[in-house]
Amino acid sequence: MARKNNPEQTREKIISVSTTLFFEKGYEQTTMQDIVNDLGMSKGAIFHHFKSKEEILNGVMDTQSSAVEDILHQWLSEMSGRTAKEKLIGILEKNIATQEMHSLDSVLASQVKNPWFIVRTMQDAVKKSAPIFSKIMREGNEEGTITTDYPDECAEVFFLLINVWCDPNIFNCNRSKLNKRLKFLQQMMKTMGVDIVSDQLIEKMTGFIEGHCVGEWKKDVR
């Protein structure tokens, strides 16, 4: 097999080096020159693949979001035989337990207040993660463990609220306010026929989100 770098390998190398730099220095603080230096490539070679730093961040997030999808599918294959409702609960529990789905957050933690990052995260959640959940909800409708006329909408709103509204970096809140948001989400999903948010999960999520809160965790809001 030829050892020469093909375009795909070059692209992956740029993304990998940039991910490390964004993580270590922060996205804003990383310059194209930093990326050039660490890669040992010419600026022209990089620009051939990515026209701007924003395009590189785009690539970094694509890679991350594919990784999230892969993990979700792997978890689902491990849970074959379970009911749809058990699968959804299982995914949420595994997610908290491994925190792997949130590797995105830890790698790009410096970006949580970057509007471009926030919007991209929101859109990815609705476009990529939600369809996986809504597909399982449809299975649940058939077997009777879930009863919703709105599988797409339930999944989209669930991800939007968990990823955006419950992120204190985007919508300042204190611990008790976050807890109330998660309780609202629990009751909302339950009354919409998708009873997948347990008290135990809320407890764990509050701790997890608190641990991932960058900057001040507001003691009082309003």
Place this chain on the structure above:
Amino acid sequence: MARKNNPEQTREKIISVSTTLFFEKGYEQTTMQDIVNDLGMSKGAIFHHFKSKEEILNGVMDTQSSAVEDILHQWLSEMSGRTAKEKLIGILEKNIATQEMHSLDSVLASQVKNPWFIVRTMQDAVKKSAPIFSKIMREGNEEGTITTDYPDECAEVFFLLINVWCDPNIFNCNRSKLNKRLKFLQQMMKTMGVDIVSDQLIEKMTGFIEGHCVGEWKKDVR
């Protein structure tokens, strides 16, 4: 009264001229030099008030969001004597009828895909409009026309979903998908004890949002 411009008047003039420019040319296409030219002020005088174009947009949005708050309070004073539930329904109807609350959209229509604008709109809705709604919901709880344990959360989620999730410029959708999102919102609010989204409102909102959709109104999604 002195006719000399005070700092507040200068600030307002910069915002007013910039709003017109952002509307006519689009935010990205407007340069600081355009603003300087139209104002007939020195760059230094502008920079004294706003350090960047983004800060000016910030000021423009602050002004718009204060205007929205003023309108909301005016409508509420016109509806004194009605029940809390009637007030909430009344605001939603007036909003569609006058479209004044959406002056923001028409002035800054060019900005609907700008991530900074999207995040700012989201945060404004949760920080400024939602508290007005949740206060009315608490009144409704007392008089019995509304029954929710989550007035803050209901109000925040309602604005987040209406302003962001139901905006086809942010989350591509076609007419039937938008309609389904609004129906979901209706059922969600109703089961959470805040029955304020009528079929008639959904009909009008679908038409309104469709009319404000910039760019292609996707015929098919996914």
